[in-house]
Amino acid sequence: MLRTSLQAGLAGAFLALSSATALADPLVAAAGLAPAAIADEGMWLFNNPPTEQLRERYGFDITDEWLEHVRKSAVRVSTGGSGSIVSASGLVMTNHHVASDILERLSTAENDLLANGFHAETMDAELPCPDVHLDVLWSIEDVTERVDGPAAGLDAAAAGAARRKAMTEIEDAAKKETGLHAEVVTLYQGGRYHLYLYKRFDDIRMVFAPEKGIAFFGGDNDNFEYPRYCLDVTFLRIYEDGKPYVPEHFLSWSEAGAADGELTFVTGHPGSTQRLNTVAHLEYLRDVAVPGALHRLMRQEVLLNIFSGTSEEHRRVAEGDLFGIQNTRKVYLGRTAGLLDPAVFEAKRDEEDRLREEVEKNAEWEEKWGSAWDEVAAAQRAARSMSLRYNVAGGPGLGLGAQLGGYAVTIARLADELPKASTDRLREYGDASLPRLYQGLYSPAPIYPDFEMMRLESALSLMAETLGAEDPMVVAALAGKSPRARAAECILGTTLMDIEARKALVEGGASAVEAANDPLIGLAQALDPFSRELRKRYEDEVQSVERAAYAKIAAARFAVFGEGVYPDATFTLRLSYGAVKGYQDGDREIPPFTEFAGLYEKAEERAGESWYTLPESWSSREDSVVPTTKFNLVSTHDIIGGNSGSPMVNRKGEVVGLIFDGNIQSLIGNYAYSDEVARSVSVDSRGIMGALEQVYDAKRIVAELKGQAAGK
């Protein structure tokens, strides 16, 4: 599944990494630094679209109106995926696995919405989703000069601080002026800064979700595989002022779907790629960051499995986390395999040598940019010296392994940060970020003490296992107790389970926090100085150095190759184009489409295995569904984790599919695009409509998608 690392709960700079499979690919050598993108490559900016490529390859003239229409129909989902508005009444389509955290939170011990699905037969039955918001990209402005200006002439660390301050100022001013959510996006690793303004919606309700058994048919086993048979869809609805939102733009539904070979587009929010990384940077990822992340993922997977085995309630509580961890672990195994493939490195080395040669030929360029690659290498050495410690301390956010731990850190830091000017605070405590921060902090989502205790113990134990029990940070964390005893003390003794208690502490500020003497906040406070020091070192010695050096490399690339290149993914809206197309897997010819009939065949073939057990809604209708209904499809679009839930549209901007995965060969996409065997995987629009009509009898949604009526 194309979840971003955000979704799996893995925030932090060291975890926004890279991906590839072990399959050597002849195209790798040609990709990446080539002056013009090959084939259907590219995650393009909406203000720098691949106009020429579309005209040349497909004879399609992309217009500003077309771009605005699909842009304003696209949404970014706060749980870490993409989606689209698909009706005149604010109906939103995304993936089931993007919405799975929401479904888990809406579940109770009596009704597990992940297992059973959900179908609001009337509008009144639509369920409010706590803590979820959707963003629609309203405008883009280049603010590179405003960000870089204050940094001119400063050393790397001071320049980094100056840029971070300028970004916060720009965001705060824009939010004040427009009321829109503002984010300055760093593009081309610091080559450009764009101000993105979003219309933010936070009254979101659950409309329809199928059972996990069909949404995730084949489970972790078939994840990143093809052919597939998954109904990985969920419908939400945007409300405004308590009523269904009436959008200016939404995507119409294509009942005909796309044909084999047809040009289509994907609009979504790819999370992160590392295609422009230097070789030294990739070596750091290969030898330190990715193995470290893989270790932590596998550890979490085992501990979640143990916890899940202890009771049915524990299984349900941990299911979403386990699902996310297994998905990310599969991605990281792919990345490890790719990074350990010498062919990938050879290609990257060749590309880097070519660019550096061009720079060296020009004395002015060499003077301005020639040192950049060594500077990136120095930043990687710095990262090697601190990454273990930074990661077990939870990265920039000081993770305490659990929901309550996150609240404790936020409350402790708010008490310290709010008295400062917005631009002097830690970036995520700036005025523009506060509404979302409060939304998370005052979430009514259920909290499970057993689960919290297990996760906090795990985080504390990992810290000790990694740094040694006598490391000062570990000593501060454990306070003379074992991880288990310390976790029990903190979780059983905290008042943060209660939303009102959290509000009172935030509103009361530092003195209220001090008076409360909450053990979990005490733990956060004990670790805070270590975390802040590590973060500062990481920002100064790694991020700022990288930022400055990559800005030089980006400038070199613009000079050598021109402006017609796309930046690495940044979890912001991008446009990909490509064709519906099968592929060759060894001896096997894989056709582009699957059908309902194939689902039933597979279920029979793997009978008895839980991942292949159909929900009753599907098994009982085996004889009545139309077996030739197109179900899933593959295409050549350039996508990555975060694109989950992206709509696939045709030239007319109509929905023909819903991205939900890539095949295993596409995991190389973090480093380089290939269209030989790497494929995006979507649910066909005909499969979605077929399921709603033939299996779920969801007349209200069907009518709404067909534009016959606004949902009632």
Added chain:
Amino acid sequence: MLRTSLQAGLAGAFLALSSATALADPLVAAAGLAPAAIADEGMWLFNNPPTEQLRERYGFDITDEWLEHVRKSAVRVSTGGSGSIVSASGLVMTNHHVASDILERLSTAENDLLANGFHAETMDAELPCPDVHLDVLWSIEDVTERVDGPAAGLDAAAAGAARRKAMTEIEDAAKKETGLHAEVVTLYQGGRYHLYLYKRFDDIRMVFAPEKGIAFFGGDNDNFEYPRYCLDVTFLRIYEDGKPYVPEHFLSWSEAGAADGELTFVTGHPGSTQRLNTVAHLEYLRDVAVPGALHRLMRQEVLLNIFSGTSEEHRRVAEGDLFGIQNTRKVYLGRTAGLLDPAVFEAKRDEEDRLREEVEKNAEWEEKWGSAWDEVAAAQRAARSMSLRYNVAGGPGLGLGAQLGGYAVTIARLADELPKASTDRLREYGDASLPRLYQGLYSPAPIYPDFEMMRLESALSLMAETLGAEDPMVVAALAGKSPRARAAECILGTTLMDIEARKALVEGGASAVEAANDPLIGLAQALDPFSRELRKRYEDEVQSVERAAYAKIAAARFAVFGEGVYPDATFTLRLSYGAVKGYQDGDREIPPFTEFAGLYEKAEERAGESWYTLPESWSSREDSVVPTTKFNLVSTHDIIGGNSGSPMVNRKGEVVGLIFDGNIQSLIGNYAYSDEVARSVSVDSRGIMGALEQVYDAKRIVAELKGQAAGK
């Protein structure tokens, strides 16, 4: 389950570690270095039994005849556990989980003996077990002077080499003289060396095993928990010259079982404890060795889970390994929790301080032994500098993650080692060790190429993830390929699947090996120099230094406390004593016995969960079994991993139970004994007999156990 690390495929000095839970225990402070063992503590040597303690605590006079009878009725199982001879026709009782590797090897795609169980209704139907041998301890001799003599006056590394050479010479001579299998055992960390001679039996056949569903009822979930309901038993038979073995000694069966509070004995082979380790040594285990082992275990668990999910055949093939890994992982989680409990370290520090003070008071002692603790600390610093590398290189044996890889290493090393004199070879290639080595190498056990490929890829990838892709050892291992490609090349290209090919290479020696140009042997040869160098450094800078220093500490302990102390466990025969006794778990009073009725209650309570699903043999007899039949029991015996399958006998030497586990509180046993809540868990002799009579209708075995007839 009390499997040794041997069983989980985790050989290597860094993995023979220590264990404890997070539960602080007031008794910890008193245990360990106390002059006389407290309560029922001790894994006693048969030539230094706890005669006084038994007389004082239980009024029992232990005799040489009694000791010889139970010693010669005990067997050590080559798969890494214990067992006992229980009939006049060589019937052997052990645990199902000790025999699970054997059952897996005897299984086919058509008949999964683990799932279905096995019952030979006649003697002809008893199945030969490849690669298994049983050892009976025939004699013990103190050879301390012969081992230490050649080391006198040498520095630590040279002394270590001299001792290893002396041990090989003693073993070779004893084997030559007696025909018995000879092992020099290092006791008291080098304080004493004893020569153990074993009668070895290698025609072993499978007689009876219940279904895994009842043997391991509750699965990984209930492992190390109590109350329990497991029929963790398997019966094997020793054959000699093609006929059932007629033993001089065997244990009679007690149909009455043991009463609450009754004195009983356990004879078995505890694998390894670290109760005499210095604080510096425990710190190394806590901060480096145990976390490293836990990381590797969790990684293997995840990869085996993935492999198992891909097909039913893969699930079956990997089941035994997965089972072993999960068990060991549970032990290591317990060890981690225990090592991170500051109370455990405080108690150890106090103990160490007390002994050192006694030594310091005596100038002669201080002169001879006073430096020992600093020497152990120096060895730990050396271990820290090389442990990561040594471990991913597979420890002393150069692990290549798979069965075929092991064959390749053995063949490559045999070609190098056999031309040398026995005493100049690597220890495990000495003449005395060769029969067992050949037995393993020419095993007819099935080999699964998919599984081999996965495990070799995993081992190669782990090496690269740990050391970095450009480390010389990694470069030599990968030979310019990705781990996946290299594993495929080696496994698809090797001839070692074929027993005759393995024999031909061994018999042909170095020239045959060179001519074969086998890619897997090539991999072993490429890594061999790195492995040998690491091993030599580890032996010289860690093992030899530790050995010399611990010998001093042992001498100090004998001087201060006298000879009446037991050594740490060494996977050799020991005697433990104790009482059948329940315990208090928080608020709950846990009675010592469970009954058949409780099994059915638990199965109903956890209905639908696979670990709690009874096999048909049991579910269909719910109404006919005697519900009050005693099933499992707990007792205060001091045991540890390796004791699995140990018989529990009464004063008359009759079987009253079969050890199969400890409770979670007993995992602290690696560092210290406690009888407050730590308990051994056994199958009651009445539960075994009840199952054979009431469920399995196993008349032949029942008659044999009751001494009514030799099995026919």
